[in-house]
Every structure is written in C-alpha cells, then in structure tokens.
Amino acid sequence: MTVRVFVVDDHAVVRSGVRAEVGAGVDVVGEAGDVASAVAGIRALEPDVVLLDVHLPGGGGLAVLESVRVTHPEVRFLALSVSDVAADVIAVIRGGARGYLTKAVTGPELLDAILRVAAGDACFSPRLAGFVLDAFRGEAPPGLDPDLNRLTRRERDVLRLVGAGYTYKEIGARLSISARTVETHTAAVLRKLQLSNRRELSRWATDRHLV
16 A cells, blocks of 8 residues: 655645655655644544654644654654754654654655655664664763753753744744743753853854754
C-alpha cells in the first residue's frame, strides 16, 4: 500500500516543495503550519508518517509529538528541519521521532527516508546520528551545551526567537502565549544563563548557532 504522509512546516513554500519532491512515491494526505492544526489534522487523517519541522508556532514540533503520541501511538514521525543543533535532535528523538533529517536533504533521499521510517527503520542525516548515539551512551554530544540543557523546552523556544530579533509581542503570537509570559520566560533564561540583557542573550544564541 502507498505510504500516507502528513507534512508539518510553518512555511508554505517548504510544504509545496516536499509535495513536489516526494508526491510521486507517497500519498501526501495533508499538511499544517502550526501545532494546533497539525495535531488536529494528524488525528483526523491518521497518516503513516508525519514529516515534522522542529520549530513551529504554538509550541514547536515536540508539542505535536507529545500530543499525538497520546492518542495515536502508531503514527511515525520523521523530523525535517533546518536546525542541526544537538539539543533539537535529541529532544525530538526522545519525544518519539524515528529519525531526523536536515533540509539540505535531496528529494530522493527524503523519499527513501520516509519509506524506511514507514517500514519501522530509523533514519538520520549522517552527522546527526552521532548526537543520538552519544546521548544514549550518557555522553554530552558536541554542541549540546550544558547551559542550554538547563532550560525548559518553552524557554528554549523563547531564547531562539529573542535571539532572532523578534519582539515579545511577535514571539507571543508565534507561540500562542501572551507578551507578558514571553517576558517572564526571557527573565528566567537570562537568570539561568547569567546574562544581563537581550543583547547578550542574542549574542549567546548566535554563538551557539541557535538562530
């Protein structure tokens, strides 16, 4: 039977590109650009494989994983992200994803990975597999900063968006929280990282390739 795929990415051009690249080999049954739409669509359509971006409005890809796995544990997830940060890779694998590819992947490679994940295999971009092996051996993989690991998932989302230059109001809209809550998370991040202001926070995030 043809593998049924659901695409989750907050950029319409990426979703269209995925359809164009893999549509001849799988059945792309739906797509979504934020957490709430993704969760509702996946639950309704019950695809075999979900292609999941890590950074999404409304809580990030991990929020989709956590919500869907409760009701539909048979759905398999393959992360497809521009990020190759160890913390992102390990978070979604621990959340239940069967693999993680960067968006540098070619169309044939992406199609092959989807089919492999649908068959029960795991699939990673070559460099990222080492992060996962190190993590499950109890070692800190390269790029997994101990300071970053002390932050909650929501604090990491806020950190990346603050580092990218978004205002509190814009961040709140992307994460579906209030600007005041964003400010509270930012203060917690500054305290945990022992930084003084947003400028230092942006520099910290840029130095670690988080934005």
